[in-house]
Amino acid sequence: MKKGKKYIKASELVEKNKLYTKEEAVKLVKETSTSKFDGTVEIAMNLNVDPKKTDQQIRGAVVLPNGTGKSKKVLVLTKNTDQKNAAKEAGADFIGDDDLIEKMQKENWFDFDIIVATPEMMPSLGKLGKVLGPKGLMPNPKTGTVTTDTKKAVEDVKKGRVEFRTDSYGNIHALVGKVSFDEKKLIENLNTIVRVIVKSKPVAVKGNFVKNISISSTMGPGIKVDINSFDKLN
Numbered sequence: 597m598k599k600g601k602k603y604i605k606a607s608e609l610v611e612k613n614k615l616y617t618k619e620e621a622v623k624l625v626k627e628t629s630t631s632k633f634d635g636t637v638e639i640a641m642n643l644n645v646d647p648k649k650t651d652q653q654i655r656g657a658v659v660l661p662n663g664t665g666k667s668k669k670v671l672v673l674t675k676n677t678d679q680k681n682a683a684k685e686a687g688a689d690f691i692g693d694d695d696l697i698e699k700m701q702k703e704n705w706f707d708f709d710i711i712v713a714t715p716e717m718m719p720s721l722g723k724l725g726k727v728l729g730p731k732g733l734m735p736n737p738k739t740g741t742v743t744t745d746t747k748k749a750v751e752d753v754k755k756g757r758v759e760f761r762t763d764s765y766g767n768i769h770a771l772v773g774k775v776s777f778d779e780k781k782l783i784e785n786l787n788t789i790v791r792v793i794v795k796s797k798p799v800a801v802k803g804n805f806v807k808n809i810s811i812s813s814t815m816g817p818g819i820k821v822d823i824n825s826f827d828k829l830n
Contacts, residue, residue: 602630607817615822621811622782628816629775634665635814637772637782639789642807645766651798654768655761657739658792662781663756665774669707670753671696672746673721674714679746683712686750693717700724711735712749713742732759760793768793775813786811790826 606628616624622637629635645652671690672683683691690696690708697720699705711728713721713735721728721735728734735741739759743749760770770793772785790809797805809821 600630603815603817606630610817610819613820615820617825618783618786618821619779619825621819621821622779622786624819625782625811625813625816626775626779628819629813631775631813631815633814635775635816636665637775637777637811637813639768639770639772639786640810640812640818641768641790641793642809643762643766643768643793644801644803644805644807645762645798647762647764647766649800651800653762654793654796654798655736655738655759656792656796657741657752657757657759658789659752660756660758660771660773660785661788662773662777662785664758664771665756665777666771668709668753670710670712670750671708672712672750673697673717674746675716676714679714679744682745682747683750686747687754688712688746688750694720697721697724700727706731706733710753711741712746712753714744714746715742718742758789760789772811787826 609628610624625637643654645654647653669689672688673693673696674680674683675693680691701724711733725734740749740752758771760768762768770789772789773782794805806823809823810818811821812818
């Protein structure tokens, strides 16, 4: 893929093999953003796990202290009237039960970003697994999207909840915020994500858990972050 002039110019600001402190990296990620729109800042972490082993697959969610800068549409599926009312109060965009599952099946309707479901809805949703799975929409107890507290789940998403999971190479990619966020807010979000991921270290993993960390903006170069600039990672 041919890199554009802006990208090449931005890349020149980043020393290839240098490990930057998180403060330097955040400053640099803002300077090297090349998109005309307000780009997204992402973190990539490579972990010392074997994703083929079930007990070493890491998955979870975290509410960022300063949000993500993105508003997400939430669909709540529940048959419980109290849970429907609680979801409405929390600002859910769509609320229903079998009617909306049918709408997905028949009309190929996916005008939302996240599904929150109460446990009794999961058998019906399971039938849509082949569609929802690849789209990353299937609710999961580990990420707090299968719950009997729809109010909290919706509020968390609206505040800036970010999901993360290891891919088949032991990498985790997650949202940190927007390029327009000030450095302090990006660092706070970064610290929060890293802390939560480190806490989810599997018992079976021996030695250092985090191999490397980098951050980048939507269309900007990757910036390597010195693991030692975070508190007690390994």
